Amino acid sequence: MIYNIFKVGWKMNHSRDTADFYLLRTEGLTKRFGSLVVNKDINLEVKQGSIHAILGENGAGKSTLMKMLYGVYAPDAGAIYMDGEAVSLHPPLKAKAKGIGMVFQDFRLIPAMTVLDNIALAMSSGGWRLRRKQLRDSILGISEKYGLSVDPDAHVWQLDLGQRQRLEIVKVLLIPGTRVIIFDEPTSVLVPQEVEAFLQMLGLLRQDGYGILLITHKINEVLACADQVSVLRSGQITYTASREDGLDGNVLIAAMMGAKTLKPVNKQTQDAARENPVVLQIERGTILGNHGETVLKDIQLTLRQGEITGVAGISGSGQRELAEVLFGLRHLTSGRLTVDGKELEGGTKAFMEAGVSFVSEDPLKESVIPGFTILEHMVLDGIPMKPKGAGIDWQHVRSLLEGSEEARALALAAADRRADQLSGGNVQRMVLSRALIRKPKILIISYPSRGLDIGTTRTIQQQLITLAERGTAVLLFSEDLDELFKLSDRLVVLSGKQLRGPYRPSETDASEIGSRMLKGELA
Structure with a gap:
């Protein structure tokens, strides 16, 4: 395979002492948005052949820092050095020319195009004229070398989130001269079985001399792979340690959270003999995908008042399609769906009127209206609107939002901030707050802790438990x-293509459920 056919812009210099060679270094890097200081006096470095992890809670400024290093934002103060010389990385074309690649949380892909065409588009921006056979061979070669299984001829819309991430990584590796790679919350879209393979890939990249910046909130992954860790809190680096110094998970959590304490999640075990009233039911349901393929067939699903029903499965097993059916975004091809015994066949309006709320798996793309503030998003299936003249009483909406215990618990960003300018974690807080404020009869929620720090994750988990205790059926x-x-x-x-169960968590274990996920074994 000729995976490295296009990697001509820069070659790893293994003769240098990698312990002392910084590919990238910053001094006093600062970024402001109006009066808001998002990053202040950031000093960090990325060594050749090393992994530098950046830990921090959502809203700590991690994504803004990375966007400065990738040239999306120009810093307001401070300097960036590469190979010992001060550089300007804004706009991103300059950063790419200097050898910096970035794998974003929100993938920069065109769904209607193939894997090969998406990669060709990214590479052609540098002036390359590519032959398709050579590029296909390169994709297959780099995929084999780093364990990134990608089909060059597959369309992006056919790929699940994990596969799309692998495509983004292959794209970055094939861009000429890449030597520093920034990963922004990379495992937030991966199922557990994929995380280990991802960490192994990072190890291979380190062996080949790449400098890695890993933005994450997952302590165990940092402990497993990082050579150096910096903790970002309130826009500043408050703690740095190396593997040689010793990395301690409890110390890292304390550095992330500061004076805040990590609250345990408290849930009472329900009486297995008690059967709460049924609020939603699917009987012998069949669900088709976007192109007429059968995704799920002959499924039975029952949601009960005051209970949380968990859905396990390998990514791409029908989670999205099932969730969409339960909110009227997609219809059963056969079978029956009832809420409180009444069959529902309409669109989302009928489901909303029946008391169903939905938090999608990709709120950045599916739940944000460009230009709308957080406050404006809150009246979309959240806080009820109160008319004022010919418009909306926005002061009333604001007072309800500011008085909401759900919004306070999730540390929702300021109501006047534009939602399309928020980090992924803050968008997640917004859509979760909106769903919880409504206090729905039924809540369909996908991956609520994806991309969130440990403190916010525990807060959300407790919020879901409290919601169920108040009578909501949660899927x-x-x-x-x-x-x-x-x-x-x-x-x-x-x-x-089937839904198996239900199982009582107290009567099974993760190994058994994992086996059913992987092998489709019947109980």
Whole structure:
């Protein structure tokens, strides 16, 4: 394979002492948006052949810092050095020319195009004229070398989130001269089985001399792979340590959270003999995908008042399609769906009127209206609107939002901030706050802790438990089996186009559920 056919712009210099060679270094890097100081006096470095992890809670300024290093934002103060010389990286074309690549949380892909065409588009911006056969061979070669299984001829719309991330990584590796790679919350879109493979890939990249910046909030992953860790809190680096110094998970959590304490999640075990009233039911349901393929067939699903039903499954097993059916975005091809015994066949309006709320798996793309503030988003299936003259009484909406215990608990950003300028974690807080404020009869929620720090994750988990205790039926999609076992009263598994279960968490374990996810075994 000729995976490296286009990698001509820069070659790793293994003769240098990698312990002392900085590919990238910053001094006093600062970024402001109006009066808001997002990053202040940031000093960090990325060594050749090393992984530098940046830890921090959501809103700590991690994504803004990375966007400065990738040239999306120009810093307001401070300097960036590469190979010992001060450089300007804004706009991103300059950063790419200097050898910096970035894998964003929100992938920069065109769904209607193939994998090969997306990569060709990214590379052609540098003036390359590419032959398709050579590029296909390069994609397959780089995929084989780093364990990134990607089909060059597949269309992006056919790929799940994990596959799209692999495509983004291959794209960055094939861009000529890449030597520093920034990963922004990379494992937030991966199922547990994919995380280990991702960490192994990072190890291979380190061996090949790349400098890695890993933006994350997951302590265990940092402990598993990082050579150096910096903790970002309130826009400033408050703690730095190296593997040689010794990395301690409890110390890192304390550095992330500052004076805040990490609250335990408290859930009472329900009486297995008690059967709460049924509020939603699917009987013998079949669901088709976007192109007429059968995604799920002959499924039975029952949601009960005051219970959390967890949904486990390998990514792409029908989670999205099932969630969309339960909010009227997609219809059953056959079978029956009822809420409180009444069959629902309309669109989302009928489901909303029946008391159903929905938090999608990709709120950045599916729940944000460009230009709208957080306050304006709150009246979309959240806070009820009160008319004022010919318009809306926005002061009334603001007072309800500011008085909301859900918004306070999730540390929602300022109501006047534009939602399309928020980090992924803050968008997640916004859509979760909106759903919880409504206090729905039924909540369909996908991957609520994806991309969120440990403190916010525990807050959300406790909010879901409290919501269920107040009578809401919750259907929880999650790739985290620990989360599912911690929160769920019942578990179901999507596998082999079927829905299996329910199972009681107290009567099974993660190994058994994982086996059903992977092998589709019947109980």
